[in-house]
Amino acid sequence: MKLQCDVEVVNRMLPTFGMKSRGKGARAVLSIGKHLDKTSQRCNVYMMICTAKDRTGSKYKLKDNIEKFFTWFVEEGKATVRLKEPAVDICLSKADANSLKNFLSAARLADRGSDASSLPLSTLTPVRARDVEQPKKKLSIVSKKDYPLTSSFPYSLEQLQVSYCKLSRVDMRMLSLKALRKLDLSNNHIKKLPATIGDLGCLSELVLHNNHLEVFSEALCLSTLQRTLQLLDLSQNRLQSLPTQFCQLRELVNLKVDDNKLVFLPFHLGRLTKLRFLSVAHNQLAVLPGDFRKLRLENLDLFGNPFVQPNPLDHTMRLTFPVSLQELASRAVVNLRVPYGPHLIPAHLCQDLELAKICDCGRFCVGFYIKTCVSMNLHQVSHTVVLVDDMGGTDAPVQQHFCSLSCYSEFLDNSLQRGIR
Structure with a gap:
């Protein structure tokens, strides 16, 4: 023994x-x-x-x-x-x-x-x-010839870097390193992340720069990473979207998703209240979600996205008259903060409620609304802003939702008055 x-x-x-x-x-x-x-x-x-x-x-x-x-x-x-x-x-x-x-x-x-x-x-x-050597806490492997094929990784590792090794998947031996705080798998060929990365209960930094990722799974967003992950680098991958549940990673301080194929950002991005550094340069963003206004950042980079030119008169109408009973009930649940869950109402209704939009008047709308986009100076949400385009601009279009025709009309009147001034 x-x-x-x-x-x-x-x-x-x-x-x-x-x-x-x-x-x-x-x-x-x-x-x-x-x-x-x-x-x-x-x-x-x-x-x-x-x-x-x-x-x-x-x-x-x-x-x-x-x-x-x-x-x-x-x-x-x-x-x-x-x-x-x-x-x-x-x-x-x-x-x-x-x-x-x-x-x-x-x-x-x-x-x-x-x-x-x-x-x-x-x-x-x-x-x-x-x-009887002291436990090894840091290991860096930056060449395929140095990658351990027969020996295991030291169990005591807190920082592990495996780069330029042409890995096509995450080695499951890494996922048994329970003390791991930083995992750097940059510059490989990884296409998919195992959900068991979420079992690394101490992981605060995950670097996946320059891989072949196409999806960031919902399971990772709902794992213990919610309580530990502070830095996530997904830059230079092939991501087209991030799941709605991504905003459950509420400990995030630094998020990098540059050089992907993102066409939109998660709807509730503003729930990332601890986020201070956000880099989404060189993607396919046309407009930012309305929740973006809630962010309080130190540094923001949105350069190289094909943002549309906002026009408040261009709008999407999703209002019917009269408003459906389901919409009225949904609005009441959200506005009055009535507790709900899949044990009380169907799961698809829970998903709809999670995507409730807030109107200029402060009330919520769920499936029935008027949508347009307005220009926002990014200095309203970030101390430092990288120029959005080569013209030196720091404005970007942000989605705006309205719960009724009267709210939309009032918004247009105010916009017109500001234009006249």
């Missing part, structure tokens, strides 16, 4: 001499196995601790020698084994929780004097230097 973790051996007599422990563990390999006791000439079960400074290991007898186990934080990979002789506490941390539980179970059996044949024993031999 072997266990890799951080270990600190604390002598309980230190306070007697006015001394303190370091409070910091060293990377170690712990083994439980048989060893010949030269004094009694008997084989007993020992625990051996090998570190980088002591690769031959220090041995501690286990039978009738464990005073207590401290396992309150075993699920976090931490535990302490208190020995009677010598009077030391063996403090374990940064261990795999399941491996730690198995190791402690074996230590308990050895302490009780269980038959050695029933114990998962190991040979107590010196360890290799690489077994």
Whole structure:
């Protein structure tokens, strides 16, 4: 039985001499196995601790020698084994929780004097230097010849870059790296992202620059990335749209989707309240969603999009008279903030309510409205704005919805008056 973790051996007599422990563990390999006791000439079960400074290991007898186990934080990979002789506490941390539980179970059996044949024993031999190295937290692979085909990625990685390796898909071994905070897969040939990327519970940066992505799935938007993802780089791919659920990634601070084929942005983009850097240059955007006005950015780049010239008189009419009962009910639900969900109403109605538009008057409309677009100076939403075109402009067209003819007429009157002034 072997266990890799951080270990600190604390002598309980230190306070007697006015001394303190370091409070910091060293990377170690712990083994439980048989060893010949030269004094009694008997084989007993020992625990051996090998570190980088002591690769031959220090041995501690286990039978009738464990005073207590401290396992309150075993699920976090931490535990302490208190020995009677010598009077030391063996403090374990940064261990795999399941491996730690198995190791402690074996230590308990050895302490009780269980038959050695029933114990998962190991040979107590010196360890290799690489077994007791400090966990590797950062790895960068920028050449296909350096890509590990037979060996696994270090489990402790927090940052992983794999670029220029011609990967056509995400290696599933990467998705077992539970401590991963930054994953850079730029400059590959990846066409699709597995939904299991959303299981990386610490991932705050995902870089997929210059790949062949055509879709960013709804499943990723609804995964744990909602709570962790702060930087997402999807630039230089083949995306034509982003799902409505994309706006569930509410921790996003930096979003890059340059050089794609986007024809529109997610309807509720304004829900990304923490977004500060947005780059959507060189796409196929003709107009921005109305929710765009809610953004509060530090830097915005929309250069190279074929924006239309806004004309308030050009409009799309989706009003019927009288307004349908379903529309009236939908408006009431949204305006009065009545709770709803697929357990209460059909799922397709929930989707319609999620796409409710807000009128100039402050009320909502769902499926019946008048739509036009107006010009907005982008400095209203961003401190720094990259020029929208070669003419030095910083204005862009934004969608505007109206819940009734009277609201639209009032808007036209106000626009006309501003034009006269």
